[in-house]
Amino acid sequence: MEKAETKKTPTGWPLIRRQMKGWSRPALLALIKVLHDNSADNRDFLRARFQAEDAGGEALEMFRKRIVAQFFPQRGFGKLKLAESRKAIRDYRKATGNVVGTIDLMLTYVENGTAFTREFGDINEAYYNSLESVMNEMAGLLCKEGVQLYPRFRERIRRLESQADHIGWGYGDFLREQVGFLENELGDEPQ
Numbered sequence: 001m002e003k004a005e006t007k008k009t010p011t012g013w014p015l016i017r018r019q020m021k022g023w024s025r026p027a028l029l030a031l032i033k034v035l036h037d038n039s040a041d042n043r044d045f046l047r048a049r050f051q052a053e054d055a056g057g058e059a060l061e062m063f064r065k066r067i068v069a070q071f072f073p074q075r076g077f078g079k080l081k082l083a084e085s086r087k088a089i090r091d092y093r094k095a096t097g098n099v100v101g102t103i104d105l106m107l108t109y110v111e112n113g114t115a116f117t118r119e120f121g122d123i124n125e126a127y128y129n130s131l132e133s134v135m136n137e138m139a140g141l142l143c144k145e146g147v148q149l150y151p152r153f154r155e156r157i158r159r160l161e162s163q164a165d166h167i168g169w170g171y172g173d174f175l176r177e178q179v180g181f182l183e184n185e186l187g188d189e190p191q
Contacts, residue, residue, distance in 0.1 A: 041091070048095035060101045063092040064108050071112040078116060080123075082130045085109050089134070099145050100152070106138035107156055114163050114175075128171040135160075135178055143185055150186035157182060 010018060020028070035042045048059035066088040071078045089109060093102040113131040117123055142150055157179055164175040 044091065045095045048092055051096070059096070060092070060098075060104065063088045063101075063105055067105060067108050068112055071116045080116070080127070082113075082127070086130070086134065099141065100149060103138055103141055103146055103149060103153060106134050106141070107153060107160075110135045110138070110160060111156065111163075114160060114167070117167055117171075118163060122168050125169050128167075128169040128174075131171065132174050135175065139178055139182055142182065147186060150182065151188070154187070 009015075020031075023031075032046070036046050037043075044059075044062060047062065051057045051059040067085040069078075070081050070085045073079070086109070089102065089105045092098075092105055096102075110131050113127070117127075142153070161175050161179040164172040166172055
């Protein structure tokens with residue numbers, strides 16, 4: 001008895017791609033407009049994608065505001081939804097692929113997390129682990145893809161070391177080690 005051949009039906013992106021293959025330019029633009037109008041995430045993604053080369057542009061500032069708002073909102077107290085801030089960094093990077101902007105947002109996250117502790121006092125281990133994780137990821141990105149960018153961020157990174165001094169949970173020590181590592185690997189002058 002022979003087994004009947006089953007024909008695989010494409011799903012996901014292959015299905016969408018196949019169906020859109022013959023679409024006209026106006027139809028594709030109309031679809032992008034619907035996606036843009038459908039959600040804030042889509043809107044942010046599209047804005048960032050089309051401003052990817054502008055490392056200091058409107059899209060970067062929009063994502064920066066999402067990060068800062070978790071620590072220092074315009075009104076009230078910070079909610080410290082760190083996952084929201086980290087999502088803003090990932091979303092920006094995914095939309096733009098812009099290394100300069102991504103490093104800038106990572107540094108913004110660590111700077112604001114450090115400033116929050118300095119202003120309101122000690123938080124908890126998970127909080128500092130999150131800050132350390134982003135700092136570590138940023139250092140890796142600088143060493144791998146952004147070696148020539150270090151001078152651009154150097155002063156902000158070095159300032160973090162002194163701002164984190166005396167912060168508990170080993171956070172101040174971690175930042176001192178990271179800054180020392182970056183200076184040894186990427187710095188062009190002795191400390």
